[in-house]
Amino acid sequence: MDLYQFNQILLEKCALDLERPLVVGVSGGPDSLCLLDLLDKAGLPVIVAHYDHNLRPESGVEAKSVEREAVRRGLKFVLEQGNVREAAQTEGLSIEEAARQARYRFLFSQARASGAGAVAVAHHADDQVETVLMHLLRGSGLSGLKGMTYRAILPVWDSEIPLIRPLLSMWRTEILSYCKNNRLDPVMDHTNLDTRYFRNRLRHELIPSLESYNPQIREGILRMSRALAEDYELLREVIRQNWDRCLLREGEGYLVLDFELLRGYSGGLRKNMIREAIGRLRPALRDIDYEAVVRAESFILSPPAARRIELVGNLWLGLEGNSLFVAENLDRILEPDWPLMEAGHEIVLPVPGSIELQQGWSLVTALGSIEDVSREKLLESSPNEAWLDVDRLEDPLVLRTRRPGDRFQPLGMGGHSLKLADFWINERLPRRAREKWPLVCSGGRIAWVCGSRLAEPFRVTGTTRRVLHLKLLPSV
Amino acid sequence: MDLYQFNQILLEKCALDLERPLVVGVSGGPDSLCLLDLLDKAGLPVIVAHYDHNLRPESGVEAKSVEREAVRRGLKFVLEQGNVREAAQTEGLSIEEAARQARYRFLFSQARASGAGAVAVAHHADDQVETVLMHLLRGSGLSGLKGMTYRAILPVWDSEIPLIRPLLSMWRTEILSYCKNNRLDPVMDHTNLDTRYFRNRLRHELIPSLESYNPQIREGILRMSRALAEDYELLREVIRQNWDRCLLREGEGYLVLDFELLRGYSGGLRKNMIREAIGRLRPALRDIDYEAVVRAESFILSPPAARRIELVGNLWLGLEGNSLFVAENLDRILEPDWPLMEAGHEIVLPVPGSIELQQGWSLVTALGSIEDVSREKLLESSPNEAWLDVDRLEDPLVLRTRRPGDRFQPLGMGGHSLKLADFWINERLPRRAREKWPLVCSGGRIAWVCGSRLAEPFRVTGTTRRVLHLKLLPSV
Numbered sequence: 001m002d003l004y005q006f007n008q009i010l011l012e013k014c015a016l017d018l019e020r021p022l023v024v025g026v027s028g029g030p031d032s033l034c035l036l037d038l039l040d041k042a043g044l045p046v047i048v049a050h051y052d053h054n055l056r057p058e059s060g061v062e063a064k065s066v067e068r069e070a071v072r073r074g075l076k077f078v079l080e081q082g083n084v085r086e087a088a089q090t091e092g093l094s095i096e097e098a099a100r101q102a103r104y105r106f107l108f109s110q111a112r113a114s115g116a117g118a119v120a121v122a123h124h125a126d127d128q129v130e131t132v133l134m135h136l137l138r139g140s141g142l143s144g145l146k147g148m149t150y151r152a153i154l155p156v157w158d159s160e161i162p163l164i165r166p167l168l169s170m171w172r173t174e175i176l177s178y179c180k181n182n183r184l185d186p187v188m189d190h191t192n193l194d195t196r197y198f199r200n201r202l203r204h205e206l207i208p209s210l211e212s213y214n215p216q217i218r219e220g221i222l223r224m225s226r227a228l229a230e231d232y233e234l235l236r237e238v239i240r241q242n243w244d245r246c247l248l249r250e251g252e253g254y255l256v257l258d259f260e261l262l263r264g265y266s267g268g269l270r271k272n273m274i275r276e277a278i279g280r281l282r283p284a285l286r287d288i289d290y291e292a293v294v295r296a297e298s299f300i301l302s303p304p305a306a307r308r309i310e311l312v313g314n315l316w317l318g319l320e321g322n323s324l325f326v327a328e329n330l331d332r333i334l335e336p337d338w339p340l341m342e343a344g345h346e347i348v349l350p351v352p353g354s355i356e357l358q359q360g361w362s363l364v365t366a367l368g369s370i371e372d373v374s375r376e377k378l379l380e381s382s383p384n385e386a387w388l389d390v391d392r393l394e395d396p397l398v399l400r401t402r403r404p405g406d407r408f409q410p411l412g413m414g415g416h417s418l419k420l421a422d423f424w425i426n427e428r429l430p431r432r433a434r435e436k437w438p439l440v441c442s443g444g445r446i447a448w449v450c451g452s453r454l455a456e457p458f459r460v461t462g463t464t465r466r467v468l469h470l471k472l473l474p475s476v
Numbered sequence: 477m478d479l480y481q482f483n484q485i486l487l488e489k490c491a492l493d494l495e496r497p498l499v500v501g502v503s504g505g506p507d508s509l510c511l512l513d514l515l516d517k518a519g520l521p522v523i524v525a526h527y528d529h530n531l532r533p534e535s536g537v538e539a540k541s542v543e544r545e546a547v548r549r550g551l552k553f554v555l556e557q558g559n560v561r562e563a564a565q566t567e568g569l570s571i572e573e574a575a576r577q578a579r580y581r582f583l584f585s586q587a588r589a590s591g592a593g594a595v596a597v598a599h600h601a602d603d604q605v606e607t608v609l610m611h612l613l614r615g616s617g618l619s620g621l622k623g624m625t626y627r628a629i630l631p632v633w634d635s636e637i638p639l640i641r642p643l644l645s646m647w648r649t650e651i652l653s654y655c656k657n658n659r660l661d662p663v664m665d666h667t668n669l670d671t672r673y674f675r676n677r678l679r680h681e682l683i684p685s686l687e688s689y690n691p692q693i694r695e696g697i698l699r700m701s702r703a704l705a706e707d708y709e710l711l712r713e714v715i716r717q718n719w720d721r722c723l724l725r726e727g728e729g730y731l732v733l734d735f736e737l738l739r740g741y742s743g744g745l746r747k748n749m750i751r752e753a754i755g756r757l758r759p760a761l762r763d764i765d766y767e768a769v770v771r772a773e774s775f776i777l778s779p780p781a782a783r784r785i786e787l788v789g790n791l792w793l794g795l796e797g798n799s800l801f802v803a804e805n806l807d808r809i810l811e812p813d814w815p816l817m818e819a820g821h822e823i824v825l826p827v828p829g830s831i832e833l834q835q836g837w838s839l840v841t842a843l844g845s846i847e848d849v850s851r852e853k854l855l856e857s858s859p860n861e862a863w864l865d866v867d868r869l870e871d872p873l874v875l876r877t878r879r880p881g882d883r884f885q886p887l888g889m890g891g892h893s894l895k896l897a898d899f900w901i902n903e904r905l906p907r908r909a910r911e912k913w914p915l916v917c918s919g920g921r922i923a924w925v926c927g928s929r930l931a932e933p934f935r936v937t938g939t940t941r942r943v944l945h946l947k948l949l950p951s952v
Contacts, residue, residue, distance in 0.1 A: 004888025018851040043938055136612065137689045139696020141703040145621070201689070209685060213613045213677070220615020226766040227617040230751075234744030235707055238714050268710030275706075290702040298488075375494040412480020462519055 001170050001178070006038050013150035014164040020117030021045045023078075023110050025103065028066045028187035031122035034175045035167055037182055039120065040073050049110050051103040052081035055095070062187045076114075080106045108157040116161065123148055123165045126172040129221045130202050141288075146232045147225035169222070239272050246273055254327035255280065259319060262300055270297060277326045281315055288312075300324070304383040305339045305361070305451025305472050310428045331430065339363070339451060339472055340436035346400040349440065351468065355399060357438060360475025363399065363450065370464050378460055384473075386448045388458040390466040394443035397468075401436055408446045409456040420446065427452060440470060477646050477654070482514050489626035490640040496593030497521045499554075499586050501579065504542045504663035507598035510651045511643055513658055515596065516549050525586050527579040528557035531571070538663045552590075556582045584633040592637065599624055599641045602648040605697045606678050617764075622708045623701035645698070715748050722749055730803030731756065735795060738776055746773060753802045757791055764788070776800070780859040781815045781837070781927025781948050786904045807906065815839070815927060815948055816912035822876040825916065827944065831875060833914060836951025839875065839926065846940050854936055860949075862924045864934040866942040870919035873944075877912055884922045885932040896922065903928060916946060 010016045024039060026032040026048050039046050048070035052063045063079055070077035088098035107119045128147045135144030151162050167175070179186055210217045242265070248256040255277060262270055274296045275288045282288075292311045299309050299317055308318040308330055316330040325334050339361030341347075347355060351365045367390065378387050406420035424434055429452075440448040447458045451472045460467055486492045500515060502508040502524050515522050524546035528539045539555055546553035564574035583595045604623045611620030627638050643651065655662055686693045718741075724732040731753060738746055750772045751764050758764075768787045775785055775793055784794040784806055792806040801810050815837030817823075823831060827841045843866065854863050882896035894902075900910055905928075916924040923934045927948045936943055 002888050136700070137686065137693060137696070139690075139693070139698075139700045141700060142618070142707050145700075145704075198689075206685070206689070209682070210613065213674075213682065214615075217613060217615070220613070222615075223766055224612070224615045224617060224621075227751075227764070228621075230744060230747045230766075230769070231618050231707070231711055232744075234714065234742070234748050235711055237742050237744050238710065266710070266713050268706060268708075268713050271706045272710050275703075288703070290699055290706075293706070412478045 001038070001167075001174065003038070003041055006166065007042055009150065009166050009169075010042065010044075010164075013168075014118070014162075014166055015151055016164060017117035018044065021047050021114050022118055022120055023047045023049050023107055023114065023116045024120045025107050025122070026050055026066050026069070028062045028069075029122075030175050030179045030184070030186040030188075031124055031167065031172075033069070033184045033186045034170075034178045034182075035120060035122040036069070036073075037178075037184055038166070040075065047076045047078060047110065047114055047116065049078045049107055050080075051106045052079065053084045053099045053102070054081055055084055055099065065187060078110050082106075104154075104157050108161060111161045112158065118151075118162050118164045119157075120164050120166060122167050124167045124170050124172060124175055125222055126203075126218070128168055128225060129207065129218045130199055132221050132225050133202055133206065134199070142228055142232050142235065145225065146228040149229060171218075235272070238269070239276055242269060242273060243276055248323060251333075253281065253329060254325060254333055257324040257326065259300070259322045259324040262324060267297070270300065278311060278315065281326060281328065282312065285312070302382040302384070305474075306427075306429055306433065307336050307338065308334075308428075308430070336430075336433070337361075337475070338433050338436075339438060339474075340433065341399070341401060341438045343401050343435045346398055349397040349399050351397060357472075358436075362473050363438065363440075364471045364473060365397075366469045366471075368467050368469060370460070370467055373460075373467055373469075383453070384451050385469065385471040386454045387460050388447060388454070388468040388470065389460050389464040390468050391464070392442075392458050393447065393468065397447075398441045399438050400441060402434060402439065406439075406446060408449065408453075411454045411456050411459055413456070415456045420449075423449070423453070477514070477643075477650065479514070479517055482642065483518055485626065485642050485645075486518065486520075486640075489644075490594070490596075490638075490642055491627055492640060493593035494520065497523050497552075497590050498594055498596055499523045499525050499583055499590065499592045500596045501583050501598070502526055502542050502545070504538045504545075505598075506651050506655045506660070506662035506664075507600055507643065507648075509545070509660045509662045510646075510654045510658075511596060511598040512545070512549075513654075513660055514642070516551065523552045523554060523586065523590055523592065525554050525583055526556075527582045528555065529560045529575045529578070530557055531560055531575065541663060554586050558582075580630075580633050584637060587637045588634065594627075594638050594640045595633075596640050596642060598643050600643045600646050600648055600651055601698055602679075602694070604644055604701060605683065605694045606675055608697050608701050609678055609682065610675070618704055618708050618711065621701065622704040625705060647694075711748070714745070715752055718745060718749060719752055724799060727809075729757065729805060730801060730809055733800040733802065735776070735798045735800040738800060743773070746776065750776075754787060754791065757802060757804065758788065761788070778858040778860070781950075782903075782905055782909065783812050783814065784810075784904075784906070812906075812909070813837075813951070814909050814912075815914065815950075816909065817875070817877060817914045819877050819911045822874055825873040825875050827873060833948075834912075838949050839914065839916075840947045840949060841873075842945045842947075844943050844945060846936070846943055849936075849943055849945075859929070860927050861945065861947040862930045863936050864923060864930065864944040864946065865936050865940040866944050867940070868934050869923065869944065873923070874917045875914050876917060878910060878915065882915075882922060884925065884929075887930045887932050887935055889932070891932045896925075899925070899929070 022039065022044050024036055024046050026036050036048065048066065050063050050066040052059050067077050067079065082102045084095060084099045084102055087102060088095045091098060111119050132145055132147045148165055148168060150168055151164050153159065153162050207218065214220060246257050246261055248258055250256065257277060262273060265273065271293050274293050278288050278292065279285065289312055295309055296311055296317055303319050308316055311317050314328060316327055318325040318327065318330045318334045318336065320334055327333055337359040340358040349355065349365055352367055354362050354364045356362050373387060402420055407417050408420045408423050409415055409417045410423060438450045439446050440450060442458065445455065447455050448470055498515065498520050500512055500522055502512050512522065512524065524542065526539050526542040528535050543553050543555065558578045560571060560575045560578055563578060564571045567574060587595050608621055608623045624641055624644060626644055627640050629635065629638050683694065690696060722733050722737055724734055726732065733753065738749060741749065747769050750769050754764050754768065755761065765788055771785060772787055772793055779795050784792055787793050790804060792803055794801040794803065794806045794810045794812065796810055803809055813835040815833040815835060817833055825831065825841055828843055830838050830840045832838050849863060878896055883893050884896045884899050885891055885893045886899060914926045915922050916926060918934065921931065923931050924946055
């Protein structure tokens with residue numbers, strides 16, 4: 001890395017404000033000494049910042065050596081020490097994580113105090129490869145696989161001062177040669193092996209093993225991370241733009257999206273909007289469950305009569321008019337328009353015909369020949385309609401609410417019979433809806449849990465000739 | 477996997493046309509027998525297709541056993557055999573690749589012949605994980621890391637009939653249990669170990685090793701691939717839409733983009749448009765060089781006087797008016813408007829002042845104090861201007877074209893001196909431009925190769941007081 005290239009990176013990749021001071025984290029190791037030397041030679045107003053973690057007996061000597069280096073260069077030096085081991089115990093963190101937090105807290109507080117334009121750290125290309133692999137091992141998405149960036153705003157440390165990583169494309173071996181050629185005298189930290197066990201196993205075992213498959217694997221992963229970073233950048237732009245259009249309002253623990261707009265979106269955009277919504281309400285969730293996204297999409301394309309599903313643990317999706325709620329406590333904010341009937345009532349279903357339910361819903365029945373119904377129709381995933389084999393039904397068809405001891409054989413479970421109560425627990429139907437939920441029954445058995453699931457014994461098969469079509473229609 | 481879930485996948489993920497026949501590739505192994513059984517039980521009009529690769533003595537027996545299976549189910553059976561070993565030699569392919577090609581050619585020709593709606597193959601979740609890891613080992617981008625899809629149009633085989641993979645979320649162990657529970661009797665192919673060496677090493681060595689870091693690594697990678705597939709879907713939509721706006725015209729080996737439109741795009745979109753352009757002209761390029769994209773972006777933001785750069789091997793970027801050419805043979809389609817002068821001429825540069833060059837270009841000079849120039853300006857990456865340390869220059873400043881033996885010390889190469897001819901070869905300046913290219917010289921030495929690079933000895937340093945600003949201005 002020559003100074004010309006380094007300057008280009010500072011300006012173009014790090015977007016560094018060259019007129020303001022720059023706080024540089026210097027441990028005294030080869031990476032940070034190389035960074036310090038390059039920044040100093042570029043003539044930048046550098047503040048050398050060293051955090052003494054007090055983890056090893058020689059740490060005080062190392063702090064002194066970093067201070068001497070700063071003084072030799074005529075640069076400002078700031079030092080802080082802390083009891084990281086104690087902090088780790090108090091806060092229930094690993095030593096490594098507690099050390100990282102204390103260090104960054106110190107660096108950013110120094111940056112604020114000195115009006116600095118950025119905090120610079122010495123992450124390099126090998127660190128990047130290891131970071132990408134750690135994300136891979138976690139099964140992380142694009143935001144993790146893209147790795148670290150030359151410039152990042154980390155709101156947890158400061159909402160304006162960026163963290164910059166000018167060495168991100170320099171390999172460890174290049175840094176070591178740089179140190180040698182420029183007569184820098186780095187401290188070698190041998191405790192790496194103790195405190196960063198996982199990362200070191202990656203470095204000393206996994207990467208060499210991957211190199212036996214592809215000797216250029218590190219360059220390959222670095223290249224990959226750069227291409228993914230570009231994709232991520234574009235994706236974030238698109239999501240940000242559309243999010244602003246989609247979001248109707250938001251509050252504590254919930255947000256409301258434009259249902260019709262989402263419905264009209266392409267699959268890719270719709271799924272990303274759903275992930276964005278879950279991510280905003282569950283910021284601690286590292287990876288959003290793919291199945292949750294798929295369930296949300298089916299819900300939007302064909303909203304079930306229950307008008308709500310659970311997306312991920314205690315986070316619900318609910319619909320009211322054009323308002324799609326993503327909420328922790330749906331009951332508190334949304335009065336559902338369920339297709340209920342009077343508890344304990346029993347009505348004979350007219351076939352063909354129609355029956356009115358509560359909240360403007362109606363249940364419509366129709367008879368037909370199997371030839372009139374396409375296979376797609378039969379398998380259609382809308383929970384609000386069902387096709388039954390007429391020859392398996394017993395007259396009359398009855399609409400009623402639950403009774404103690406009701407059991408049910410849901411379609412697709414191989415004829416296995418469940419307590420209706422258990423079925424509803426699986427389906428997450430809110431308790432207060434259950435007493436009034438309409439059930440289509442035939443010969444004493446439940447044939448269709450309205451708006452939810454057909455029973456196995458009444459399904460259409462290869463021998464079916466006539467079909468009964470049941471459909472729940474919402475109010476218009 | 478129950479039939480209900482399987483039907484949902486066929487309809488929603490594979491978007492299968494249920495009324496048309498379906499060609500299923502059946503090797504006789506557990507994966508394809510499981511797929512066949514599920515498709516058959518779903519009542520689909522299946523055609524069982526077996527390709528006998530003739531790679532093992534028992535292959536004929538296996539073909540017979542697949543045929544028996546089809547007959548037992550009352551399904552149509554088609555068979556083809558080929559000499560894969562010979563094909564591999566003739567076409568210079570690996571046995572595995574030749575086998576794959578012969579098999580898919582057969583499956584799709586059968587699909588066309590029978591008016592089938594799709595070709596189904598039995599790739600499962602473990603195959604998916606291995607595929608993702610193989611892409612990772614190559615350092616592939618999003619298109620590779622997202623893995624295989626439930627449904628794909630592969631233009632190389634057919635532009636309309638999709639390949640579908642209904643088992644993509646089923647693990648190998650689930651398939652084996654399914655075979656056992658449904659009394660299927662699969663053939664076990666032990667040559668896997670010979671013909672698919674790389675993939676088998678992945679399966680038996682790399683994945684178990686990754687599991688020692690994360691026992692859930694396979695599930696993690698599967699989840700990751702699904703999230704990436706959603707991102708990829710959205711990204712492709714955005715790129716497609718904007719590509720149509722950006723593309724002015726295209727021809728054999730070149731395409732023309734809307735320069736001002738690209739300039740106005742965000743970085744993420746611009747970089748992806750550049751990658752799309754390179755990808756369309758170089759479809760065989762598996763991974764597009766990140767540095768090429770960065771070079772193209774600098775070109776667009778600040779076009780150099782040469783009006784062209786080489787992007788990747790023999791693929792050029794060139795500018796003419798608002799037309800941004802990406803082309804294999806730029807010279808044939810683009811007459812460049814270079815800032816040339818008469819070969820052999822020599823002119824004293826007026827300071828401050830201006831000199832007219834060919835094609836409407838002019839070279840403007842100005843003097844200033846170092847205090848008037850910000851550090852950003854000095855480091856600015858536009859190749860069309862330069863700042864020189866006035867006190868290092870010798871009067872008069874001369875503008876001339878090249879002379880035999882000209883040497884040059886490009887900025888950023890530590891004062892290393894190059895033949896001007898070699899510098900131009902590195903910079904890929906077309907040969908016919910070189911005889912007439914203007915050079916700013918001081919005391920017999922080249923100080924600035926106009927529109928390209930400053931010489932190290934004349935650069936601005938910490939001790940500079942007065943600066944000379946040189947700027948090439950295009951015609952207006």
